[in-house]
Amino acid sequence: MSIYNLPIISQEEAGRRTHKLVLRAPELAGACAPGQFVHVLCGTYHDPLLRRPISVHNADVKEGTITLLYEVKGRGTALLAAKRPGEYANVFGPLGQGFKLPNTCGSPILLLGGGIGSAPLYFLARRISETVGCQTSTFMLGAQNCDSMVCREEFAALGPDIRLATDDGSLGCRGFVTELFAEYLASSESSTPPLVYACGPTPMLKAVALIANKHNLPCQVSLEAKMACGVGACMSCVVRVKDGGGEKYVRCCKEGPVFDAKEVVW
Numbered sequence: 169m170s171i172y173n174l175p176i177i178s179q180e181e182a183g184r185r186t187h188k189l190v191l192r193a194p195e196l197a198g199a200c201a202p203g204q205f206v207h208v209l210c211g212t213y214h215d216p217l218l219r220r221p222i223s224v225h226n227a228d229v230k231e232g233t234i235t236l237l238y239e240v241k242g243r244g245t246a247l248l249a250a251k252r253p254g255e256y257a258n259v260f261g262p263l264g265q266g267f268k269l270p271n272t273c274g275s276p277i278l279l280l281g282g283g284i285g286s287a288p289l290y291f292l293a294r295r296i297s298e299t300v301g302c303q304t305s306t307f308m309l310g311a312q313n314c315d316s317m318v319c320r321e322e323f324a325a326l327g328p329d330i331r332l333a334t335d336d337g338s339l340g341c342r343g344f345v346t347e348l349f350a351e352y353l354a355s356s357e358s359s360t361p362p363l364v365y366a367c368g369p370t371p372m373l374k375a376v377a378l379i380a381n382k383h384n385l386p387c388q389v390s391l392e393a394k395m396a397c398g399v400g401a402c403m404s405c406v407v408r409v410k411d412g413g414g415e416k417y418v419r420c421c422k423e424g425p426v427f428d429a430k431e432v433v434w
Contacts, residue, residue: 169399171260172196176253177233184315185240186284187249188225191257194232200224202292203266203390203426206236207398209258210244219260220244221395221421223288223367237287237318263398264425267292267365267388270300275360277305278352279323280345280376282368283312286319288390289367293326306331306352310345310368314338346375353383361385366429377429387429393420408433 174191182188196206207219225237240249251257269292270277277296279289286309293305307330311317317339323330331348332340341348345368356362361383366376367390380387393405400422407420409431418424 169261169263170195171258173256173258174234176251176255176257178253179249179251182237183318184313186316186318187238187240187245189236189238189248189251189257191234191236191259192232193234193259194229196259196261197227197229197232197234200227200234200262200291201266202269202295203288204262204264205288205398205421205425206234206259206261207263207395208236208248208260210248216244216247218244218396219398220248221263221398223390223425224262224291225287226291226294237284237290239284260398264421265423267390267426269296270363273300273304275304276356276358276362278308278349278362278364279305280308280310280349280364280366280368280372281319282310282345282366282372283316284318285366285368285372285390285392286323287367289365290319290322290326292365293323297326305329306362308333308345308348308352309340310334310348310372311339312336344372344375346372346379349376349379353379364388364429366390373429374434377432377434380429388426389429389432390426391420391424391432393425395421397421 177190226235281289307323310333364387373389396402396404400419405420406417
């Protein structure tokens, strides 16, 4: 991991309160793995004091760029959204443990994203396509409404099987992405169990984990947690996981943010 001062190539709105930031970062692009994140200095070195953790939406080694897709939630991300091409972003990374990629394309692959949680799954989908060449991926994306849905065009370019759900029914099915997951499993005719990858709000991930566990499916989840340092020193982002017959706390930024869903104490 290193600190980079990266030139901004582009900054654009990608949805309601959502921005897509593309940075020139040849070295960092080659070092990133799907599911990892970077810590971004949004303002000056003291205001806001803390960096903001943002998942890597895409890393293009050929182009020498990384892309961050993030939601504007507070003062820090608002300052980041105000930056323009020609300016620089101070970025620390890559950080955390990413997704474990499939070794072969023998199993169907399901990627479930909720809201801005769809962001890191695009990088994962691209890497899966480039490495094992799976053509059996199904993308399930959920959001509050049509304006909050992100990445659907990018996922659609990777594969035809994309299923959408919104809380208000303004795009795709009315309901939650977990309902799409349950419906897929109920109607699937495949004799091979799918590999499940998910990222989104904790209640969604808990529901995904319960469904996956019921069907005995391998499932990896990328958890959300408030982080201060991003390197495991401050212990502000701990999550509970199983430890033999007991439980323990681990750092989301260091041992995660990606975990085996069966290991998490929900």
